[in-house]
Amino acid sequence: MTCTFTGLSGFPLTPLKDESVDEAAFAGLVERSAAAGVDSITALGSTGSYAYLTPAERACVANLAVEHAGDTPVLVGVGALRTSHVLTNAEAAQAAGAAGLLLAPMSYQPLTDHDVFELYRAVTVATDLPVIVYDNPGTTHFEFTHELYARIAELPGIASIKIPGVPADPEAAREHxxxxxxxxxxHVTIGVSGDASAATGLNAGCEAWCSVIGGTLPEPALAITRAAQEGRAADAFAESERLAPLWDLFTKFGGSLRVVAAIAEQLALAPRGCLPLPIQPLSDDQRARISGVLDSLVLN
Amino acid sequence: MTCTFTGLSGFPLTPLKDESVDEAAFAGLVERSAAAGVDSITALGSTGSYAYLTPAERACVANLAVEHAGDTPVLVGVGALRTSHVLTNAEAAQAAGAAGLLLAPMSYQPLTDHDVFELYRAVTVATDLPVIVYDNPGTTHFEFTHELYARIAELPGIASIKIPGVPADPEAAREHxxxxxxxxxxHVTIGVSGDASAATGLNAGCEAWCSVIGGTLPEPALAITRAAQEGRAADAFAESERLAPLWDLFTKFGGSLRVVAAIAEQLALAPRGCLPLPIQPLSDDQRARISGVLDSLVLN
Known part of the structure; x- marks a missing residue:
């Protein structure tokens, strides 16, 4: 991979079984996204539960992802609360054959702009791989300013900035x-996350989509991405609108992770209860609702 | 220790030196608080950087704390993002001789009340030690309701709830x-944290103070605690008011942790730059301001 990060990146779950990584299930998810034709696979994103896994589990997952992705480039999430642990993860990802690193400024103590800039500086100094800035305030509780984006984006090795969901109004999204x-x-691309706003983000000029569903349901994510890339903005938007019942579940059932885990379990792509505790699985009632939506959208 | 958690608990820093725990500096802080007469020492609280340390470092710190605390009971923070890691930490703390466990619901993915209740249930089932609920929304980003306090407090083994800072108005604090x-x-005690509001909290009926300064500057923390315990509410409040310039620094310089680390460094109780990166040390200008406040308060 060159330093250009564009198109659809599928974020597979890292399914657990009895507190260990279910290697076969993870490999299956990676193969599924690669076979569907995603542009890259990001292992160990938030969807991949990176924050919950040990360094050894993370190295194992990075290796599996590269092994099973074929020619599809694999990006690996290397975030951790402590800078030295980030550097260890980055080294393991590079050894595994990652094409790039995804890095969120995880926090426990609130971080300053200075802390976060120095974190990215330390990682870009330590690795030759392109680094994607992962702005995910819902999980990191760190708020980037545009000024900080600008300072970090000038560090050599920064390839992309993954921004949170864009405004729903297309004009506001374009301005944003x-x-x-x-x-x-x-040369630094902008990737959109927040699956519900991905079509709007791509139509507004984002060059990449860091996609939760792209790791489990790659086809509809590809339909949206290719439409937007080919200038068929209305088609991208229409496909996203078709999936609105799915986005609604993300909102109602505590976020995309729990819902996509339930979907993967439903489709027998992951064992039941595949998320790390303390994250509880959804209830049977919620699963039934999800099942109904999958049926109605013909996603099963 | 019985299940009653009361009085002053000093929270020592876990000073790092070249990315490793500075065992001598940590032992010195523990001995200093114990010698001053604190009622307990809580190792690996937020002030002790628990969230940043490896399981091996945490086990080492728990052992050191018990070794150097003499007769003073030692509580150990066991929080982690993943329940299985919490249980591992709890086992290590119990093996080290901890008198109780402190547990915050750390989060990356936002947690539900159900997640958090089941976390506490799992830990109380797995350990015989008293467990202190650690409500610290500024770091965990989880907001407890009073209803959830009530449900968790009824679990066998829950000894105390450590609440965030109380309202500044004494009457509002008493109501809270x-x-x-x-x-x-x-039998479940209430501990106040947020050093600036500790006197108000103790005067309002909190039975314990989980104190950042109690781990580095135990004397003024003891003066406040003993005054409140002896019913000398005005004296407790006056001593806290005297320390207002210190509380102001906590607010201005990004929180108590960075300031107390700089104080410990200044007093040669910890090596320079003792916090884990990405948390940057305070600047020389900020350190000069802290030094001035220490001089004026005769805390040096």
């Missing part, structure tokens, strides 16, 4: 993405 | 503490 684009170098 | 007291069993 344009304002970020205006302050970062041209 | 009373409302919690009304929904939890009598």
């Amino acid at each position: 993405v344009g304002a970020i684009r205006a302050v970062i170098p041209e | 503490v009373g409302a919690i007291r009304a929904v939890i069993p009598e």
